[in-house]
Structure formats: structure tokens, C-alpha cells
Amino acid sequence: MNPTHAWLLLVILSVASTILASPASSGMVGTWLALPVLVIAWVKARLILRYYLGLAAAPGWSRGFSLVLAIYMLLMMGLAAMGNVAP
Amino acid sequence: MTDSARAGLRPVSGIGALPGELMMWVLIVSELLVFGAGLTAFLGVRLTDPAGFAEAQSHLHRTGAGINTIILVTSGWLAALAVRAAEKEERARTRLLLAVASLLGGAFLWIKGIEYADELAKGITFESHAFFNFYFLLTGFHAAHVVAGVVILALVARRAHPRSVETGAAFWHMVDLVWVILFPVIYLLR
Numbered sequence: 001m002n003p004t005h006a007w008l009l010l011v012i013l014s015v016a017s018t019i020l021a022s023p024a025s026s027g028m029v030g031t032w033l034a035l036p037v038l039v040i041a042w043v044k045a046r047l048i049l050r051y052y053l054g055l056a057a058a059p060g061w062s063r064g065f066s067l068v069l070a071i072y073m074l075l076m077m078g079l080a081a082m083g084n085v086a087p
Numbered sequence: 088m089t090d091s092a093r094a095g096l097r098p099v100s101g102i103g104a105l106p107g108e109l110m111m112w113v114l115i116v117s118e119l120l121v122f123g124a125g126l127t128a129f130l131g132v133r134l135t136d137p138a139g140f141a142e143a144q145s146h147l148h149r150t151g152a153g154i155n156t157i158i159l160v161t162s163g164w165l166a167a168l169a170v171r172a173a174e175k176e177e178r179a180r181t182r183l184l185l186a187v188a189s190l191l192g193g194a195f196l197w198i199k200g201i202e203y204a205d206e207l208a209k210g211i212t213f214e215s216h217a218f219f220n221f222y223f224l225l226t227g228f229h230a231a232h233v234v235a236g237v238v239i240l241a242l243v244a245r246r247a248h249p250r251s252v253e254t255g256a257a258f259w260h261m262v263d264l265v266w267v268i269l270f271p272v273i274y275l276l277r
Contacts, residue, residue, distance in 0.1 A: 007164035011157055018153030021275035029277045037271045044267040052167045052260045054106035061105055079130035080276045083137045
């Protein structure tokens, strides 16, 4: 993958997460919304780190950043689920 | 990433494996920690008033922020292409790519400005609700980084030296990276 492929994926994922979170197009809230939206954010962060910042050439660092970001996203997911407002 | 690194001359592990300037990576990690702490605090305080946070969030421009995300990742892509052009000593192309990347940074700030102006017109301020404390603080701090990034991209475009272009682009990617985490937490989670 090169930066252009990464950019295309970033655009597609950005549109997807915005549509998913739109009240008009999806009734998803709380945990059911937090799960896909934060997974998409994690994938986007990885794409930027690997193909914009060049971490694809440093696999150890890439894995380290991915792991720490995944743990952080899980924390965010837990907090989002606890702060869920019932529809 | 420099040509020597691409040619396999850079170590594949340890500090030396990191592409670009080490200090830029220190900055990237520091900024991620600062914004990460801010977003964690945001979701933590949200637990005390979920309904109030949901109501406050409904006043935000979700679509505008989505468009801004696309603008920023596109600008980051152009900055990444500029690094490659600088390595090939294609100075005119490097400058053009950095100029368009900077202009897109300006477009991001313009849309953000419209968003802020609309919120202020509705009487929404920093003190309207805890949600807006965090919203103005985190998005305002991020916007300040965008301003700095636009200036840095313009500065490195002048000489278009590969090392400085790589460092300037890394700062810009950091701004991008922070936004792709901030955007869903502030604007999308309901």
C-alpha cells in the first residue's frame, strides 16, 4: 500500500463513520455506535502512522503504536458505553 | 522517509528504525498523550450528565466536521507526496504539493471558523455547558496546531530540502492523527 491507497481508504472510512453516526441515516447510539466508529478511528490512525508517517518500514514501532492505540480505543469504548443515553 | 531508509540502510528495530527526526516522534507522542488525556476526561465527565452532553452535541455541525476530516486527510496525503517529491529533488512539484496542502489547512480553519461563528450566534459559549468547555478547548487547541502546521508547511516549502520537508510533513500528519481520534469522540459518539 502507498500513501495514495491510504488516502482513498481514509476518505472512504471518514464518510462511512460520519454516515453511521448520522441520526438521519442510522438509529445507532451508545455501544452499538461506539464500536464501529472507534474501530474505524483506530484503522484511520494506523493508516496515517504507517503510510503517511512511514511506520510501515518500522514494523516493531508500528505494532507498538497499534497496540497502545487499541488499548486507548477500548478505554474510550468502555467510557462511551457507560455514558450511553437510552433512546 | 529518506532514500537511504527506503533502500534498507536504516535499522529495522530500535530508535533508529523510526523514520525522520526523533524529536518529531517525541512531539507526536506528547501531543497524543495530551489530547488523549483531554478526550478521556471529556468522556469521564460525560458520565455525570449523559443527557446534557447529548443535547449539547446536537448543536454541532457533524457534516461540516466530516468534510473537514476529508480535507485534512487529503492535505496529509499531499504532504506525504511532497516528501517523496523532495527526495527526488523535484522542487517545483514539492512546493506545489505543499502549497495545496497549506491551502487545504486554510480551508479546514475557514470551515471551523464558520462552525464557531454559528455556535456563538446561537449563544453557545465556553461556559454554556461542560460539553462546550471540552469542545472549545480541544478543538481550539487542535485548530492552533493547524495554524502552526500551515505556517510550517509554508516555511519548509521555501527551500524544499528533503529533511525539512519530511519534518514539516510529520508535524502535519500529527495534526491529522489527532483529528481522526478527536473527531469521532467529540462529534460522533452518542
